[in-house]
Amino acid sequence: MNKTPNILVTGAAGFIGSHTMVELQQAGYQVIGIDNFENSSSRVADQITAITGIATHIEKIDIRDKKSLNEFVNTHKDIAAVIHFAAYKAVGESVQFPMKYYENNIGGTVNLLEAMAANQINNIVFSSSCTVYGEANPPVDETAPVQQATSPYGNTKQICEELLKDQSQATGLNVISLRYFNPVGAHDSALIGELPIGVPNNLVPFITQTAIGKRKQLTVFGTDYPTADGTCIRDYIHVVDLAKAHLKALEYQLAGKNKQSFDVFNLGTGKGSSVLEVVAAFEKVSQQKLNMVFGPRRTGDVVQVYAACNKANTALGWKTERTLENCMQTAWAWEQALAAKENK
Ligand code: UFG
Secondary structure, rough: OOOOOOOEOOOOOHHHHHHHHHHHHHHEEEEEEEEOOOOOOHHHHHHHHHHHHOOEEEOOOOOOOHHHHHHHHHHHOEEEEEEOOOOOHHHHHHHHHHHHHHHHHHHHHHHHHHHHHHOOOOOEEEEEEEHHHHHOOOOOOOOOOOOOOHHHHHHHHEEEEEEEEEEEHHHHEEEEEEEEEEEEOOOOOOOOOOOOOOOOOOOOHHHHHHHHHHOEEEEEOOOOOOOOOOOOOOOOOEEEOOOHHHHHHHHHHOOOOOOOOOOEEEOOOOOOOHHHHHHHHHHHHHHOOOEEEEOOOOOOOOEOEEEEEEHHHHHOOOOOOOOOHHHHHHHHHHHHHHHHHOOO
């Protein structure tokens, strides 16, 4: 490559966005990050700098603000591709405030696609979710049908995939939609990680917050599922493995290797873990017993889901490297680093 392409990352200060910024920089890309910092910290740019040694700036732009977004994209003429993370992601909140989700996740994506079209930017990697498959028979591959969404959040991911498909048909835009299973863990440096707002809905931050003393106990939602230990099964993927997949997808796209202008890849480990297995892995690496109680099922939870990742393994030349224990160990180190900062 003669010239390093510029990559625009939306939601650059978020959980997966920040880890992807690191991987892109370490691979030699010029990265332009934007974020509205509503659910993230503006200090993340400094943390990325501390990891990579490359001066990082993340511009405060809200993708709902069409004018600012257009001006920003216009002033950065040589963007080769966009990696689009910026979105709300809390399933429960989306049920309560659906319009907020449609306006940001869909409206923001429409604004972004218009700004890209106006500036002849022809490549986008989109942050999607395995939620599009609903209750499918695992291992779930990309041929599994997209099911009726069970939440406005899930619906925004489906609708965004549809509008990306339409735009790719209309303009030749190259789209790769990455359907994540359950992203967990944190960077080995413990300088970036997940920053849940309020009480976490997700299992792993709830575990680490319980262990650090922010939460009294973990409630295991349901022990009577038809699985070996009675708890739900998910495919937990380390956020650094996930970030590396974005790099591979981008390289695939920039090299013109994509066979279709709209393509999807599942990103998971291919292995399911139960809630109790996740807790056991945490207890092993942290060497402490977790305060845990058994409660009723949570509405809307599917019994078990894990990915078939052969397509990403083969086409992108990517596979996961981290274990569940490493996921828990890095998530725990990150929680401890956060607590150390708060106690300063
Ligand atoms: N769980 C508990 N106790 C908790 C939290 C979670 O037992 O306090 C259990 C859940 O019941 C589930 C498992 O841990 O069995 C994982 O739950 P998460 O909330 O961490 O993850 P989900 O699989 O429910 O949700 C994730 C993403 C969503 C996405 C969904 C798609 O967080 O954004 O996958 O399936 F929509």
